[in-house]
Amino acid sequence: MSGRTAIVLFTRDLRVHDHPALAAACAAFDRVVPLYVLDPALAGRSPNRTRFLHQSLADLRAALRDRGGDLVLRHGDPVAETIRLAGEVGAEGVGLSADVSRYARRRERRLRAECERHRLHLRLFPGLTIVEPGAVRPTGGGDHYRVFGPYHRAWLGVARRAELAAPARITLPDRVPVGRLPALPPGESPHAAPGGESVARRRLDEWLPTLDRYDDLHDDLAGDGTSRLSPYLRFGCLSPLAVANRAGDPGGPFVRQLCWRDFFYQATAAFPDINHRAYRRGATEAWRDDPDALAAWTEGRTGVPIVDAGMRQLRAEGWMHNRARLITASYLTKQLGLDWRAGLAVFDRWLLDGDVANNAGNWQWVAGTGSDTKPYRRFNPYRQAERYDPDGEYVRRWTG
Structure with a gap:
């Protein structure tokens, strides 16, 4: 079959509606290969997010098949697998949504270098x-x-920018092995929301x-x-x-x-070190080391009802109400005096929505090391409960 072929490398953009890279590839090329690479470097960080990811991949594959295409799945280094697939299908270019984390930008630099070496055109798109x-x-x-x-x-x-419709039709090259969806892992939170567009x-x-x-x-x-x-x-x-x-x-x-x-x-x-280093210039950090207090906070047994309710919701749902996130994070850093990075790691394990920018940015805001213009702000958990859970219903729901 004659015509031009492009690869769209999916990362954190698991949809067909308003997907600039996918829309541009479908408009400019005769054949488009949607690709997702299961990267072992990102595996195992959060069983909850792994389950959500795999559900989202299954949903994305179904949406692509509805349009005549498919989702090609590979395992390994995303740069190496993209280049290998480009050679197999005779692709001229690769499209990718731009991302901001240190890992994503390193992946982009490596991919750009390999595309140049193999005379492939790489284009980054908005959308995240x-x-x-x-x-x-x-x-x-x-x-x-x-x-x-x-x-x-x-x-x-x-x-x-203009919002883009989902492509009406996606045409794959002939005889491309698409790969099998991975088995759905169990996750850790029994009431976690399912993934998918x-x-x-x-x-x-x-x-x-x-x-x-x-x-x-x-x-x-x-x-x-x-x-x-x-x-x-x-x-x-x-x-x-x-x-x-x-x-x-x-x-x-x-x-x-x-x-x-x-x-x-x-x-x-x-500031790509936002999940490791204090964002605010001149921030002082003098955190206590108390493994028992950290474990009690993590497991929702501090004895402070609103804090324990939030942490138990996190473990049950892989999600926490935003007000509860402020209260629990403030309690860890401002009341217990424990390092925000320890709290960030706990959230990173359980949260379905955990990512570098928002998880770290919000933790640093609460801890007083980030973008808050009042870095000494603290949220009194008892006053917060009186104001935002006056009847105690939220506390009873998660601790009763």
């Missing part, structure tokens, strides 16, 4: 954020915004009618009025741009939360 990291910079100088307020104002003024789109449709009450509901712990879309955004089962467009009102409280996500992406792009 609404506004691309680096698209707005402080007018007074600096490579990125270090404080959210000015970033939010600048972010609101950026013209968004189709689940995500249903969740968005079901939640949107409550959006006009979001400002009143999103801090109500028992009411559970948040969108719970964060795992689907983390794995790219939903386009953040599409979610923002569906939500409307760019300055509204829900879209503001999506802006926070973009803020931490641009911070991580400029």
Whole structure:
């Protein structure tokens, strides 16, 4: 079969709707090979996320097959496997969504070098954020915004790219071995949400009618009025741009939360050590070492009801209400005086939505080493419970 062929390497963009790399490849090439490489370097960090990933891959394969294509699965180093597949199918180019973590950027550099060596064209695309990291910079100088307020104002003024429809048809080259989906692992949280774009789109449709009450509901712990879309955004089962467009009102409280996500992406792009080193210049760190206190916090047995409720929700669902995240993280760092990196590691194991930018960015904000302009802020767990769980329903749900 004659014609031009391209590979689209999927990473954290497991969808067909509003996928710029996939849309561009389908428009410019006769045949497109969607590829996902199961990378052993990323395996084993979180059984919950591994299960969610595998569910999302199965859903993505189904969506691609509905359009005449398929998802090619390989195991190993993503750079080596991409180059090998390009040789097998005679590909001319590779498309990839840009990412910001240190690992993702190292993968991109390696892939670019190998593509140049094999005379393949590599193109990076937007899609993981609404506004691309680096698209707005402080007018007074600096490579990125270090404080959210000015970033939010600048972010609101950026013209968004056009949202893209899913490709109507995807044509694979003949006789490409697509590989088998991996067996679905058990995960650790018995009530974890399932992965996949189709689940995500249903969740968005079901939640949107409550959006006009979001400002009143999103801090109500028992009411559970948040969108719970964060795992689907983390794995790219939903386009953040599409979610923002569906939500409307760019300055509204829900879209503001999506802006926070973009803020931490641009911070991580400029400061890739955000999950290891203090982000705030001049931050002092004098943490205690208390393994017993850390274990009690991790297992939800501190004796502080609202803290224990949050940590037990985390273990049961692989997710935690955002207000509870603030309370539990503040308790670990400000009350117990334990290192935010230890808390980050616990969240990283359990959270379906755990990633470098948002997990580390939020932990550092709470710990006083990050972007908070009031680094000594603390959340008193008893006052927080009185305000956001006044009837004790959330605490009883998870500790009763």
